[in-house]
Amino acid sequence: xxxxALAAGAAMLIASASVxxxxxxxxxxxxxxxxxxxxxxxxxxxKGQVLLDRPxxxxxxxxxxxxxxxxxxxxxxxxxxxxxxxxxRTYRNCSGTxxxxxxxxxxxxxxIEGRVxxxxxxxxxxxxxxxxxxxxxxx
Numbered sequence: 697x698x699x700x701a702l703a704a705g706a707a708m709l710i711a712s713a714s715v716x717x718x719x720x721x722x723x724x725x726x727x728x729x730x731x732x733x734x735x736x737x738x739x740x741x742x743k744g745q746v747l748l749d750r751p752x753x754x755x756x757x758x759x760x761x762x763x764x765x766x767x768x769x770x771x772x773x774x775x776x777x778x779x780x781x782x783x784x785r786t787y788r789n790c791s792g793t794x795x796x797x798x799x800x801x802x803x804x805x806x807x808i809e810g811r812v813x814x815x816x817x818x819x820x821x822x823x824x825x826x827x828x829x830x831x832x833x834x835x
Contacts, residue, residue, distance in 0.1 A: 725749035727745050734812060735812040735823050735825055737765075739765035742758065751804075753831070755802060755830065756800075764792070769790075771788075773809070777805050777806070778804035807832040807833060
């Protein structure tokens, strides 16, 4: 009788453990790498990752401003949201020696594009790359 109770308890423990494994596996985020995207004059560069985690996506990476070049590097993102609507974000790096690390939470989205431009410390003045796909639903 005691052996049967122990066997039933062990079976329940094993069953609950097997249920817990998929739950913890789904907690692991998915990541995709993107870049490198260069400005048209090759004086700025951006690259990074897209992370699918709760609640939605996080796009992160580094924006480089290469030394010995006048001006600043600018990174622009634009994305389409899953429920309709659009989002955008812009980053600037004038360092010339240190990359700018960035992270933006976009929520759930259908796609995101980025481009790297050159400019002054106040605005983009040109030498932009074309809009390049960073991530898109379904590939």
